[in-house]
Amino acid sequence: MTAALVRPERLGPALAAALKDDAWLTFTAELITGGKSNLTFRLRSDAGEVILRRPPDGELRQSAHDMGRECRVQTALAGTPVPVPEILLDDAGGELIGVPSYVMSAMPGVVVRDALPPGFPADLRALARGLVDALAAIHTVDVAKAGLGDFGRADGYLDRQIRRWSRQWEAVGQDGVLAVDELAAALAAAVPERTGQSLVHGDFRIDNCVLDPDRGGVRAVLDWEMSTLGDPLADLGLLLFYWREPGEQPWRLAPSITRTLGFPRRAEIAAWYAEATGADLSHLTVYLALAHLKFAVITEDINVRVRSGAMAGQDFGDLTGESARIAEAGLDVLGKV
Template identity: 35%
Template sequence: MDANRFAGTEPLPPQSQIDPERLRRYLREHLPQCSGDMTIERFRGGQSNPTLLLTFSGGTRLVLRKKPDGKLLASAHAVDREHRVVSALAESGVPVARVHLLCEDESIVGAMFYVMDYVEGRSFWEPALPELSPEERKAIYLEMNRVVARLHTVDYTARGLETFGRPMNYIARQVARWTTQYRASETISISAMDRLIEWLPDNIPPESRHALLHGDFRIDNLIFDARAARIVAVLDWELSTLGDPIADFAYHMLTWHFSPKLFRGLSGLDLMSLGIPDERTYRDLYLSTTGQANVSDRQWYAYLAFSLFRVAAIRQGIMKRVVDGTASNAHAREAGALAGTVAELGWRYAERAMRA
């Protein structure tokens, strides 16, 4: 998979409902730094909430995240939740962009949106980090581990996020939610998803603690310092909530189980020569840092099966937007078409859990 397709920005598509002049007037009225002419570009990466780069002739650069156009599934694309959590995490030790405003007036750009700072730095789309040395790769992965551990130890009550979700029975509720979302966006029958939907409710690992979860903590949702192995912003908080941190971490570790060709993963690569920690080493470091007990093989495979079920449901939602003509990314059909492949991998881990 050519990761360069997802990097950088591109012009707004011709079918965009955004009126640049209306948006410019609105921002100039609410944010004094938005002076001069404004250009709008769309970030190529991402399949869900459209993300735009706004550049003003006065020198200011901002990022706008909006809901997609068209009919949406209930509770999906909640940019107001993103705005809330990113605002709450300022000065928390979890690096986030500075947020400026939330606009619920859909007449401005056709949907609810929020605006935050543009954060300079490096973005990595290939988890194997081919452009870096083994020492640099190791440092990047240790930094990711540090930041996800910090996120899962944030006192979310002190941050005013105690009502951000219902932490108890997180996986059970997630299975029910994503089952509903999947059925609402189902375009073809996927037998592996049907089996996961039946198996998961009776095979949920016990919860040991609760934390603030990102929901999509991957290397391509992170901005690193231009020179150092230091994360300067965690992006894309659309799926954030309260719940079981091991489930969030297992999702993060799907990179170790995805193939490089189809999913930009690490499966099958010589991690030792690359300088990237293997799955067990990376997981043990996280558990040690967060003070959590080890998980059994059966529990870990169940966490992976659940995480892959979520990914498959998300990709099916992408395919539904392709069918409906509201997809926000030019490569959405390719991404959505992999829902079945992901579900089959998830079922294989469910089978491994049953054998463990």
């Protein structure tokens, strides 16, 4: 299956030409498990290793799994305070492996999901602060200077997000899960009159960052599929959604490492962010509830794609009832339950 997804007979010569090293004419490919949207492969040859990103197999939803978007924003952010891998090869037309894809540098460091590797820095507060600083760096990028002034339409972002995820739910949702529809309706009635504008990542979380095992900072921010111009507090709301605390039940498709004693609580993460950016957090519950809607829909979408065999054999366990649980928690955040 890996060869069919990577097409080494085509990708190898293209890599050798792009990197000016014939060692890339042959390579091995290993699926990096854990990714729940696009597929990520580690390619190794005698010349070293690089990372391939491509969409999942099978039919793709319109506007989803946009490799060109990921490639453009990472190219634009090179040289800014936002740490990103270098784009080495861009196959926007899909000529090489049959779908749009790109190859980027492999960043040294670790990706943390549900366990800290041995010897990782004990100062988990410093690690958390590094994540907040990276998020603040994204939100303070001069988008015009970076060439991203036309990367999206920031005004009306929250309204569009609610409509988008409501439509996605209609496309993938299961009959009888009323909490998702109720959450979407409650959010539509709670959108603040004024919202912020900046570059947004769209899925900022601990396991979408490569961490420095020596100092605990962020060496690279990954997975820019949903990046655009929009409201920065949507990113903060999503980070806080993922940020489970001790004693809380984890979300089945999200890392739960922040439940480890030593990590700060959500309130402190929010306070650090406000300190770093000067953001007004008076409507933060709306953004946190939006994160619940978004992830409830994503969870069901992943469930559908796993059942259809589009995730290169990855299995994320029994997701029955998970979308409803997430949506009900979102309604609770808004005080609707």
